[in-house]
Amino acid sequence: MAVRKKQRLADYGLNSERVLWRGKGPGVFEQELSPLEDRLMLSTVDKALAWAQGSSIWPDTFGLACCAIEMMSIVSSRYDIARFGAEVFRSSPRQADLLIVSGRVAHKMAAPLRQIYDQMLEPKWVIAMGACASSGGMFNNYTILQGVDKIVAVDIHVPGCPPRPEALVEGIVRLQEKIKAGVPPAYEIRGVAS
Numbered sequence: 001m002a003v004r005k006k007q008r009l010a011d012y013g014l015n016s017e018r019v020l021w022r023g024k025g026p027g028v029f030e031q032e033l034s035p036l037e038d039r040l041m042l043s044t045v046d047k048a049l050a051w052a053q054g055s056s057i058w059p060d061t062f063g064l065a066c067c068a069i070e071m072m073s074i075v076s077s078r079y080d081i082a083r084f085g086a087e088v089f090r091s092s093p094r095q096a097d098l099l100i101v102s103g104r105v106a107h108k109m110a111a112p113l114r115q116i117y118d119q120m121l122e123p124k125w126v127i128a129m130g131a132c133a134s135s136g137g138m139f140n141n142y143t144i145l146q147g148v149d150k151i152v153a154v155d156i157h158v159p160g161c162p163p164r165p166e167a168l169v170e171g172i173v174r175l176q177e178k179i180k181a182g183v184p185p186a187y188e189i190r191g192v193a194s
Helices: 028-040 045-055 066-075 107-119 131-135 165-180
Strands: 059-063 098-102 125-129 156-158
Touching: 045 165, 059 066, 059 107, 066 098, 066 125, 066 165, 098 107, 098 165, 125 131, 125 165, 156 165
Parallel strands: 059 098, 098 125, 125 156
Antiparallel strands: none
């Protein structure tokens, strides 16, 4: 029985859109580097660091409304976020590298949210959970901030009202894929709200 050799990044389990594009063969870089890495078992320090950062995300919660209940349920045995290395919810922003903003953000809470974001160590990532955190949701009035990305740079938007725990787990998995692929945090890319 012949052992099938992994030919593309998709064979390693990477599920990005570029990799899953049908009919697209391996790139030149993949063709040249893949046999060498297989024979010598090489990796770069950047790859190892990105793998370590992606596999051990420590979230800091900022639950403000109904989405917070859904966020709390991801640590239960049913969803078990510990499988993805994100089970250590921190109450101090100085020990966290992921901020999950769940629920509607009133203008009064914008300053404390920004203060918590500024206290986090770099690199730091942000997930906006729910329609209210992403765009203000159904609350289009003077008290609710119309999108948390006006005060912090958001990496992943999780849609829904409220989003199911599976959606948040999917958002965390997508964030891990971005980190492991070497994509810098949103505040470095856009320079918004920094």
